[in-house]
Amino acid sequence: MSGAALTRRQRVRRLLLRAGGRALARGRTAHPGEGAALRRLLLIRPDHLGDVLWLTPALRGLRAQFPEAAITVAIGPWSRPILAGNRDYDTLLTIDFPGFTRQPKGNPLAPYRLLRATARELRAREFDAALILRDDHWWGGLLAATAGIPRRFGFAHPDVAPFLTDALPLPVGEHAALGNLRLADALLRESGRAELLDGHAAARSASLVHPLVFAPGEVAERHAAALLGQLDGVGPIVAVHASAGVPVKLWDEGRLATVADRLVAERGARIVLTGSRGDEGLTGTVAAGMATGAPLDLTDRTNIPELVALYRRCALVIGPDSGALHLAVAAGVPTIHLYGPADPVRFGPWGDPRRQRVIRAGMHCDRCGDLSPGRPRGAACMLAIGVDDVLAVAHELLSEQGDR
Known part of the structure; x- marks a missing residue:
């Protein structure tokens, strides 16, 4: 300043x-x-x-x-x-x-x-x-x-x-x-x-x-395996994390639901929703907006080590810029980070850029970097990120893994 x-x-x-x-x-x-x-x-x-x-x-x-x-x-x-x-x-x-x-x-x-x-x-x-x-x-x-x-x-x-x-x-x-x-x-x-x-x-x-360091531990690994054992089928597990630390970072829940639906229809994906206590409204809206069936909603059912262990078993994690997405990077799973006013150069994923992808609209305004808690959601830079933008990267990352 x-x-x-x-x-x-x-x-x-x-x-x-x-x-x-x-x-x-x-x-x-x-x-x-x-x-x-x-x-x-x-x-x-x-x-x-x-x-x-x-x-x-x-x-x-x-x-x-x-x-x-x-x-x-x-x-x-x-x-x-x-x-x-x-x-x-x-x-x-x-x-x-x-x-x-x-x-x-x-x-x-x-x-x-x-x-x-x-x-x-x-x-x-x-x-x-x-x-x-x-x-x-x-x-x-x-x-x-x-x-x-x-x-x-x-x-x-x-x-x-x-x-x-x-x-x-x-x-x-x-x-x-x-x-x-x-x-x-x-x-x-x-x-x-x-x-x-x-x-x-x-x-x-x-x-x-010098990668991120986080070891979940055996107890967390067992808990994550038990939670994901509730899933049917054999398709790739895709985790969707809708929340972020401040409202202005949020992406539209309806668009997240559409991305999830398309991945179910086009890749046979099994969708898992993650979130902390207080995120039930966001994840509930994503779940309600899906037309392909109810996802596995694990909101407030994991602590941080268990969340990392859960992400380790996923083929892909998608969501706005948040601590959870950085934990997914530490887990070693491919990720898609949706960025608006935050600076991905300084605060983006710390990992292999071929596997940790950032999507942003490339817009700039005088409030870039303003992440104050009182700033409401709906920033133009977040609204400009389209469903097809996310799906294109998701398909690429899933294809590279052979839809594991």
């Missing part, structure tokens, strides 16, 4: 953050030099499901390069299921990060009280370095600085840079997962370790070398 576009409140906050950064820098002990032993590392990622999932390639690389270090990952409790079964860290720390709780704003001093208490806890753990992985997360940068962590790596966002010892240029036109890998490489470079992106700086090659 340019200075001209900042509100008065944002300008005042930026001035205060810069002053706070200078104050914290005074009297701070010298940070370790290159090659210094890294004993305890903190990663801070406040966002939601997809963003935390995009951390897993960098997390795996850091574990491989620092097998002796104690790695702590700080995330919101809402993202805990993404890392609960991950073996690439030692400690999972959950923090109710201000601005990410999706709750009404409360006491304006509450974020700073939380920061002071959390910083006290982090200081006692004596971390050697911290990665602030979201480029504009000033609260995370302030937290790491207040906790006295000697090395603080992040991106040179004006609100975050005052609290960093090592600031990378802000990422422009690159995937969020690639930004995580670049930040990990900055730490590896300073520590004299092999870098993760050596020869793989492009998102296409990096996503193949």
